[in-house]
Amino acid sequence: MTLTSTTTGTTVVVSGAAVLLPxxxxxxxxxxxxSPGGAPVEPADHVGRKGLRYKDRATQLGYALTAAALKDAGLLGEDGLTVPAPSTGIVASSNFGNLDTVARALDTIREETVTATSPMDLPNASSNVIASSAAIRYGLRGPNLMVCNGETSGLDAVHWAATMIAAGRAERFLVLGVEPDNDVVRRLLGGRHAIDGGAALVLESAAAAATRSATVRAVLGPYSRGAESPDGPGRRWELPGHLGSASGACGVLQVAAAIGWFDSGRREPVRAVTGGADHDAGADLLLLAPEALRPR
Incomplete structure (x- = not known):
């Protein structure tokens, strides 16, 4: 079985992961x-209150997830990043993201003209606000990308991060998948709620991880994209329905769950699958246990 997740022959591994859900x-x-009934995530409990004011819920959650994943990978210390800032990029995935901010700004413009809009709101209306805000706060000076293309968005974010690592754009990427829950999102979902949280991963080339003696948590295997996700070997994980719609965070959560299985000692491959039958496209990523890196 090939270990390369890209066509260039680069092996990409996961060296850090974080999850924040109710x-x-x-x-x-x-x-x-x-389990059902969990308390909502409070970002201030994870990163303090400084810098959270005037930020939308998705960005606040993104701050907390980014810090947790970077710390888990050994990349964030008391003085900031422990690696050169240009060596680390970010790819974020969210389909609902700052929708509440955009809707509020549009309502204000329609009802009171643009002069009534808040100078605090408008910067948060950028489609890239989650990725750019996390990069600024934590000094991630590598490539910065926001993905918001439906059910496959989270796995696409993982794929694009791996592709940019293979292309030499950066040695590692923070991959963030987050979806907020609010009235605007619920209207879009026909009354259903979203997860109000998400997951974050740190992807690195195997060589970069080895150079800093990082602990490899999983190895990315082949990735495919098409009208239907193919069947294949590998255990699969699904988010419990009571948590709500995971949307753009789904694929990132699936990879995080795979790491949870590997951390607990399970070694069978895990298949992350999103989209497919009921959607326009599907995505499929195979994840292998850390031992897959060892020579045979």
Whole structure:
């Protein structure tokens, strides 16, 4: 079985992961299945209150997830990043993201003209606000990309991060998948709620991870994209329905759950699958246990 997730022959690994969902803040708990009734995530409990004011819910959650994943990978210390800033990029995935900010700004413009809009709101109306805000706060000076293309968005974000690593754009990427829950999102979802949280991963080339003696948590295998996701070997994980729509965070959560299984000692491959039959396209990513890196 090939270990390369790209056509250039580069092996990409996961060296860090974080999860923040109501009642769930570890990858193992995610893999085992979060229980109903968990308390909402409070970003200030994870990153403090400084810098959260005037930021939308998705960006606040993104701050907390980014910090947790970077720390888990050994990349964030008391003085900031422990690696050169240009060596680390970010790819964020969110389909609902700052929708509430955009809707509020549009309502204000329609009802009171543009002069009534808040100078605090308008910067947050950028489609890239989650990725750019996390990059600015944590000094990630590598490539910066926001993906918001439906059900496959999270796995696409993982794929694009791996592709840019293989292309030499940066040695590692923070991959963030987050979806907020609010009235605007619920109207879009026909009354259903979103997860109000998400997951974050740190992807690195195997060589970069080895150079800094990082712990490899999983190895990315082949990735495919098409009208239907193909069947294949590998355990699969699904988010419990009571948590709501994961949308753009779904694929990132699936990878985080796979890491939870590997961390608990399970070694069978895991298949992350999003989209497919009921959607326009599907995405399929195979994840292998860390031992897949060892010579045979």
């Amino acid at each position: 009642g769930t803040d570890t990858v193992r708990a995610l893999a085992d299945g979060p």
